[in-house]
Amino acid sequence: MVSIKEDGALPLPWLAAPLTHALQQARSHALLVQGPEGVGQLEMALALAQSWLCEAPLSTGLACGRCVSCHLFQSRSHPDFLLLVPDALRESLGLDADDAGPAKDGEAKASKSKPSREIKVDAVRAMLGFAQVTAARGRAKVVVLFPAESLNTVAANALLKTLEEPTGLLRFVLASSAPESLLPTIRSRCQPVPLGLPPREQALAWLAERGVASPDVLLDACGGRPQQALQWSEDGIAAKTWLELPRRIARNETGVLSDWPVPRAIEALQRLATDLIRTAHGAPSAYFPRDALPAARNPDAMQEWARILRDAARHAEHPLNANLLMESLVGQGQRLMRVAVRKDA
Ligand SMILES: [Zn+2]
Known part of the structure; x- marks a missing residue:
């Protein structure tokens, strides 16, 4: 302790x-x-x-x-x-x-x-x-x-x-x-x-001392919460995985989150939806670097996905069938993302 x-x-x-x-x-x-x-x-x-x-x-x-x-x-x-x-x-x-x-x-x-x-x-x-x-x-x-x-x-x-x-x-x-x-x-x-979020530089130094590669990516992915970023890193989530996530979901790669515990996978999708809504409104992204995100133009479609994810999060601890649930959530995200983004994305 x-x-x-x-x-x-x-x-x-x-x-x-x-x-x-x-x-x-x-x-x-x-x-x-x-x-x-x-x-x-x-x-x-x-x-x-x-x-x-x-x-x-x-x-x-x-x-x-x-x-x-x-x-x-x-x-x-x-x-x-x-x-x-x-x-x-x-x-x-x-x-x-x-x-x-x-x-x-x-x-x-x-x-x-x-x-x-x-x-x-x-x-x-x-x-x-x-x-x-x-x-x-x-x-x-x-x-x-x-x-x-x-x-x-x-x-x-x-x-x-x-x-x-x-x-x-x-x-x-x-x-x-x-x-x-x-x-x-x-x-x-x-x-x-x-007790709020720690100063960014202090959190980054702490993560780097613990061997976390690209700590800035994981710290942002975790909303500035260093202990969560360390946990993700220890669980094998690399910065690269996070950066690729939006485009892999846009391509409907439903297996992309299959190794993740369901509550964490849903949390990740919620962060993606949040960032797509923010950028569609012209606000800066919070969890992903801007260039890792497809260019969303239709925030309503993403709001719909965010609502579906919120419902799913309530039952995330006890999903009846985790694979089926994640396939469905990623599939819905992919469809709504297609509505939300321009052709060139
Ligand atoms: Zn003492």
Whole structure:
């Protein structure tokens, strides 16, 4: 799990300014880090927690990375820290089954069902138990919930009272890319901490350090969100693939996205539709370089495709037949693109 290191290095370099700002501006015992996915919300939440728990914070308020508390945090064994995430995220975050929290052993092992995408009430009840114990190291007790929109309604309601009247040194950091979907009663109890897209040069340097070729293409493809760009690159999506995508779809190469997970493929098509609508209106493209796009002249046809894609995105996690769905979406895009572009495109 990510933390502020011994040398004081932040897990993501662009968090320095927003972190310092948040630490200095925090008036509430509950913060809600909000903004787009893929810019480091969880890292931000964890760094806030580590800084509050740190026993020798810097003048900026940031954790020192070297004290006993920081070492406990780095080794994920700080007694005053609790992270609540859906089971479905545990593996990708490198959390062991040992940390699985409140689930009873037998139950957890017997269940072969898919890990939940929700933070459930059991986890919140276990957190309430944690909250009642005096802080072992006397600095603070911190609970991070990520992503906060995965709290189901029962769990959110169980959280409310403690969020409103926390005991002693208890503090919360919620992080969400969909704060509008949180219960208003949860939202109103938290101080919002906006986390926007990082500065482009910083994001490009970070991607280049991680071996991403043509980081500018992938960063644009991902709307400026560097963590998503890194993930795409690690999943084998090269800049070339992205640049060729519009023309391959215009040629109705339905297999072009067959290796992509369906939600990501639909997201890519939505970005293409957005860019074709933008350029048809004479606006600059956002996700593709202008010369990678066919020259669309009829935004209405592309609006129709965008609407079809929006509908498809709602069911993207559970398509009945992924290949058929992608063939159909690419085919519709190709037909509408033919309507939208000039002959010479
Ligand atoms: Zn420290």
